[in-house]
Amino acid sequence: MRILLHACCGPCSTTCLEDLLGQGHEVTLFYSDSNIYPYEEFEKRGAYLKQVAEHYHVDYVIDSWDHEDWLDAVSKVDGYQGMGEGLGRCSACFSFNLKRAEKWAKEHGFDGFATTLTVSRFKNSSQIFESAKDLDGFLCMDFKKHDGFSRSCRLARELGLYRQSYCGCEFSRH
């Protein structure tokens, strides 16, 4: 399959790429994360994502950073600013980014799209799948399987990747 892989960052992309490439898929990384704040952080994570793409010899796309649009989307959730992680704001955040992946995948003839978000032990894969359930071509791939998160940590260390200390948006910065 020709898969567009929505990617949140370089470290999480490592395991997902190894799994998909190992299964014989053709993969393009899609860095579409308008949730990340500030812009300098978006750029920094993007630079390490490029490093990962080059390491695995896959194409990558850097989408535009439309943080105001993202804020507009999550602000429809009551109490979004003070909300903890894993609740409604995060569902809206997943939907926002994955809708963009859906659009890109459709416009560029991919067979389907998946997301690296499911590799993190800090994220509930069922919540991610629920947020994407109405999207065409979404592949419910849970990259946590087969010790995916630990492997991504080890690969990130081996490749010297930057590992962020917060999820991404301003509300998750402590």
Ligand code: SF4
């Ligand atoms: S905490 Fe993470 S998943 Fe939740 S809204 Fe912020 S950036 Fe998105």
